[in-house]
Each structure stands twice: as structure tokens, then as C-alpha cells.
Amino acid sequence: MSIESQANPYIFDLVRYLPGKPIEETAREIGMLPQDIVKMASNENPLGPSPKAVEAMTKCLLTSHIYPDGEAFKLCSAIGDKLDISWSQVVVGNGSSEVIELLCHSFLNPQVEMIVSQYSFSMYKVMATLFGAIYTEVPAKNYGHDLRAMLAAINDKTRLVFITNPNNPTGTALSAQEIEHFMANVPDHVVVVFDEAYVEFLESKNQVDTLRYVREERNVCVLRTFSKIQGLAGLRIGYGVTTPVLADLLHKSRAPFNANAVAQAGALAAISDDEHIANSQRINRQGLVFFEKELAHRGLEYIPSNGNFILIKVGNAQNVFDAMLQQGVIIRAMASSGLPEWIRITVGHPQQNERCLEALDKALSSLS
Numbered sequence: 213m214s215i216e217s218q219a220n221p222y223i224f225d226l227v228r229y230l231p232g233k234p235i236e237e238t239a240r241e242i243g244m245l246p247q248d249i250v251k252m253a254s255n256e257n258p259l260g261p262s263p264k265a266v267e268a269m270t271k272c273l274l275t276s277h278i279y280p281d282g283e284a285f286k287l288c289s290a291i292g293d294k295l296d297i298s299w300s301q302v303v304v305g306n307g308s309s310e311v312i313e314l315l316c317h318s319f320l321n322p323q324v325e326m327i328v329s330q331y332s333f334s335m336y337k338v339m340a341t342l343f344g345a346i347y348t349e350v351p352a353k354n355y356g357h358d359l360r361a362m363l364a365a366i367n368d369k370t371r372l373v374f375i376t377n378p379n380n381p382t383g384t385a386l387s388a389q390e391i392e393h394f395m396a397n398v399p400d401h402v403v404v405v406f407d408e409a410y411v412e413f414l415e416s417k418n419q420v421d422t423l424r425y426v427r428e429e430r431n432v433c434v435l436r437t438f439s440k441i442q443g444l445a446g447l448r449i450g451y452g453v454t455t456p457v458l459a460d461l462l463h464k465s466r467a468p469f470n471a472n473a474v475a476q477a478g479a480l481a482a483i484s485d486d487e488h489i490a491n492s493q494r495i496n497r498q499g500l501v502f503f504e505k506e507l508a509h510r511g512l513e514y515i516p517s518n519g520n521f522i523l524i525k526v527g528n529a530q531n532v533f534d535a536m537l538q539q540g541v542i543i544r545a546m547a548s549s550g551l552p553e554w555i556r557i558t559v560g561h562p563q564q565n566e567r568c569l570e571a572l573d574k575a576l577s578s579l580s
């Protein structure tokens with residue numbers, strides 16, 4: 213008897229998550245120095261972490277023999293103050309990915325369903341599969357969420373619906389009216405999860421106040437992360453903002469010290485570093501304008517982005533990925549998201565953007 217035959221059957225449907233290719237590994241493979249490699253693959257912040265966060269974390273290292281605050285009181289209070297919500301309605305996780313997992317722990321099993329949009333964050337499927345749950349992808353509309361179709365897909369078995377705004381990997385954003393219509397009609401046996409990992413990159417006129425639904429005690433969880441605008445992806449820290457009832461369920465589902473002390477200290481310092489946030493927004497806007505202008509100039513199709521990345525149609529994306537990799541530029545080919553003709557480039561700082569575009573030009577001309 214093999215031990216595999218004793219494992220949960222739905223585990224076999226999983227493929228291991230494929231992260232953006234690491235710099236060190238690429239450097240070894242193509243014989244370049246790590247410092248000459250440019251990685252624009254995982255939506256990381258090209259400015260790095262907030263200097264204030266680095267200072268706070270350095271200090272925190274001296275007390276790393278002490279367990280972290282399991283309730284993350286200081287961090288939750290700072291988030292609560294910023295968002296005008298009680299600290300007790302904030303649940304932090306080892307990345308917001310962990311908060312997604314906590315929602316699944318609380319609600320999913322093989323009899324019930326998660327609904328997501330086509331072309332969205334790959335982690336949702338991984339999580340639904342881990343819990344053996346029914347997983348439904350609703351066809352996208354113009355590469356974004358079709359909220360009316362997602363509403364129509366909801367049935368008695370539905371427990372979690374994920375709305376990713378702005379969406380990864382397509383960069384699309386939803387309007388307040390679309391979200392309002394959805395919320396006016398969603399049945400109350402469903403938890404609506406607004407995944408807002410990129411919300412700080414949205415122009416303020418396009419931001420939708422989803423926290424309002426939390427304040428109204430609708431069954432809603434708003435997910436945010438320190439991985440993107442704050443540049444703390446390596447620390448693994450994110451959070452959900454939700455109702456007292458749902459917060460209690462999520463707390464019961466989590467491990468005691470799920471967010472580590474260094475991450476909590478870094479996040480606490482980063483949240484009030486307005487200068488770093490503003491600089492990150494500025495460099496991202498500049499980069500998006502650069503890419504959109506240059507791509508349009510070349511007649512390449514792209515999707516106007518509300519995030520810190522851009523999705524570009526290039527033909528055989530895997531070949532373009534390989535050809536760019538040989539030049540020391542790591543981007544992402546999106547076949548695993550059902551987009552085999554598209555690459556996703558994370559916006560970098562200006563020199564990185566230029567080097568990336570040069571590599572793309574060379575790749576496309578060598579392949580044509």
C-alpha cells in the first residue's frame with residue numbers, strides 16, 4: 213500500500229504554486245551576476261521597503277527571543293485608526309494569502325462552493341482545492357470581473373465569492389455602481405471577499421469604499437497587504453477587515469502566532485510612512501505611462517492597468533519569457549492563468565523599465 217493512497221484525494225488535483233523565477237537561480241542558469249538580473253515578475257515594489265520599516269525591524273531583532281503579540285494589538289490599532297474601524301475587526305495574517313486560507317478554514321468543505329472570476333489570482337484555486345471545495349470560475353468580461361454573471365452563479369452551496377479589485381493579473385478595476393449593484397443583490401449566506409492587494413495604486417477617483425459594507429455589518433471581508441505598495445513582500449504580512457462575527461471565526465481558524473514579530477514591527481512603521489507610499493505611487497504611475505505609450509507606439513495590445521503591473525499580448529508568451537530571460541530580465545508568462553498569449557510585467561524604476569522594454573523588443577524581433 214502506498215502512503216499516497218491514504219492522502220485526501222483532492223490534493224492530487226493541485227499543482228505546486230509556481231512563483232516568479234528567483235534572481236539567484238536565473239543568474240546561475242544563464243551565467244550572469246545576480247546584480248545584473250532584473251526581476252519584474254512578482255509585483256514587488258522597486259523602491260524596496262520603507263526606510264522607517266527597516267529601522268523598526270532592525271530594532272525588533274534584538275527582542276526576537278520573545279513570542280510576537282498573538283493579537284497584533286499595536287498593528288491592528290494603527291490599521292483601525294487609519295481605516296476608521298475598531299482594531300478588533302482587523303485580522304492579520306502571514307500575508308493576506310493566509311487570511312484567504314483562514315476564510316477557507318471557516319467556510320469551505322467538499323460540499324460547498326467558492327466563486328471567482330476567470331483570469332484572477334491563482335491562489336484562490338489552490339486554496340479551494342486544498343479544502344476539496346467546489347471551485348467555479350465565472351467567465352470574464354473584457355478581461356475583468358463580470359459581476360452580474362458572478363451574482364447569477366451564486367446558489368445554495370456558495371459560501372465565498374472573491375472580488376479582486378484591482379484584479380491581478382489583468383489590472384482591471386470595477387466601478388462603484390457595479391459593486392453597489394452586486395452588494396444590493398447578494399444573498400446573506402455568502403461571504404463577499406474584496407481582495408484589494410493593489411488598492412493603493414488606484415487613482416483616488418476610482419477607489420470604491422468597500423469598508424462601508426463592513427461598517428454596515430454585511431458579510432464582507434476586505435483584504436489588504438503590506439506586500440505591494442509597502443514593499444514588504446518578504447516579511448509575509450497582510451490583513452482582513454471584517455465584521456466582529458467574521459473576525460471571531462477567522463481568529464478561531466488561525467495558528468496562535470501567525471504573524472511574526474519582525475513583520476508586525478515593519479508593518480506598523482510602514483503604515484504611517486506617507487512619503488514612501490507617495491513615492492511608490494508616483495514611480496508606478498510614471499512607469500505605467502511609459503509602458504502604455506511605448507506599447508501603443510509598437511502596436512502591441514495591452515490592458516490599461518490599475519495595478520503595479522501590465523498585461524501585454526505577445527503571441528507565444530512562453531517563448532518571449534525565455535528570450536527575455538536569456539537577456540537577464542525575468543517577467544511572467546501567464547499560461548497558468550489561462551492567458552498563453554500574454555506576459556505580465558511588474559512596473560520597475562525607470563532604468564529597469566527601459567531595460568525590460570529593450571529585452572522585449574529583442575525577444576519579439578528574434579522570434580518573428
Ligand SMILES: *Cc1c(COP(=O)(O)O)cnc(C)c1O
Nearest residue numbers: 307308309333380409437439450
Ligand atoms: C499579491 C496578492 C495578494 C497578497 O499576497 P500576500 O503577499 O500574501 O499578502 C493577494 N491578492 C492578490 C490578488 C495579490 O496579487
